[in-house]
Amino acid sequence: MQIVIIGSGNVAFHLAKAFVLNDIPLAQIFGRNEKELNQISSALKIPYSTEKLKDADLYIVCVSDNSVENVSQLITKKDSLVAHTSGSLPKEILTGEYRKSIFYPLQTFSKSKELEYEKIPFFIEAENEEDKKILFEIASKISGNVMESTYEKRKYIHLTAVFACNFVNHLFSRAKEISDSQEIPFEYFLPLIDETVQKIHEIDPKSAQTGPAVRNDKRILELHEQLLKDESLEIYKTMNHSIQKMYEL
Amino acid sequence: MQIVIIGSGNVAFHLAKAFVLNDIPLAQIFGRNEKELNQISSALKIPYSTEKLKDADLYIVCVSDNSVENVSQLITKKDSLVAHTSGSLPKEILTGEYRKSIFYPLQTFSKSKELEYEKIPFFIEAENEEDKKILFEIASKISGNVMESTYEKRKYIHLTAVFACNFVNHLFSRAKEISDSQEIPFEYFLPLIDETVQKIHEIDPKSAQTGPAVRNDKRILELHEQLLKDESLEIYKTMNHSIQKMYEL
Incomplete structure (x- = not known):
């Protein structure tokens, strides 16, 4: 399974790090800020790009709430699952012809502060049971505390x-x-x-x-x-x- | 040196416990609430009274701010040092012909919650250097963090x-x-x-x-x-x- 993280901020960095530490391979980290991407890429040994978004099975969008909609339009691969990580946006804000989902880690992230990823509660939403299962399996490799949610909740x-x-x-x-x-x-x-x-x-x-x-x-x-x-x-x-x-x- | 704690609430209980754990003998714990005093007395093996305040060298008043003044009038031994433990009252609220002082532990106290006493900052005020020294020595047996203060601070x-x-x-x-x-x-x-x-x-x-x-x-x-x-x-x-x-x- 090819997974791409989109973003270069605090959430993108910590999720990428949690993936790497738990042997979940990342195909790419993609974003606009080359300096930040370069640092994350060097620290975690993940390829990055600011220009060409790689074809993947799962995209995890870790950008600020105001940018989720625009960034989600960059994803053109139809047979893919796209998750965003925001606490307050519905999954329908994701704009494209792919399956939409939520991968929400309940934690406060700063790049300079180390975290115990296994304690972070993850809240999952998806369009169907199969996608839920995919996201549950990934989150469960990181944390012992993974739950289904709804937008309302x-x-x-x-x-x-x-x-x-x-x-x-x-x-x-x-x-x-x-x-x-x-x-x-x-x-x-x-x-x-x-x-x-x-x-x-x-x-x-x-x-x-x-x-x-x-x-x-x-x-x-x-x-x-x-x-x-x-x-x-x-x-x-x-x-x-x-x-x-x-x-x- | 004879030391008496006055009060039976959260601060009185934890200070009494910190004294006992650090081998500072307490001559008495005095207050109005016999049930609470009885429990503290049994747990910590300190004599208690609701009626006869013992003659002592140091009285530590651990009652609510509203009661400090009234309670301080019960102390009639002239050659004694009296400290209260409030964050917001001047030492002059203590009303009697004794030396007045402050023994203020910066912490939140609940009887049901154990505490690491050695980390609590203690703030000391007194009328003269000798009394300061007495209170510093006692507080330093409990905590590694004892400082002089002023009412303003x-x-x-x-x-x-x-x-x-x-x-x-x-x-x-x-x-x-x-x-x-x-x-x-x-x-x-x-x-x-x-x-x-x-x-x-x-x-x-x-x-x-x-x-x-x-x-x-x-x-x-x-x-x-x-x-x-x-x-x-x-x-x-x-x-x-x-x-x-x-x-x-």
């Missing part, structure tokens, strides 16, 4: 991930902004952050809530508001309001 | 912790609410959450930001807003606005 999976990952990371950015402003090293907070996350492996987050809002400690809430401004103050008010609503305070 | 440490811990945990609660609504097991998101946190041990959170807001993907932002309501929608809008401000989008 995947939208909510992605939305949950935005709260649990993207927004959490932004809170770390705003937290660091506060500690930096007082020359307090952000490293001091890493044991606390690690513990916050370890806790929810064991306890429902709703039961694990601590802090001034859930204690309804008005004195501290007011003190904190005086220390904040602009977006951080908005976040402070919105989060406290949401906490107090959840616990009916 | 401690306020910002606590505020940073609210963003990096309390608000992060609340995002997990709201995320779980979304996944629960679609019968998607929240366990699927744990590898993603773990990775989100591991990343900031290596990369500045501002550089690690991913997701639709930082990509300015208006289609997804609108789609997500349609899936949300009430407090979760408010959080969604506030966080995206803050992300887009930070990256000047």
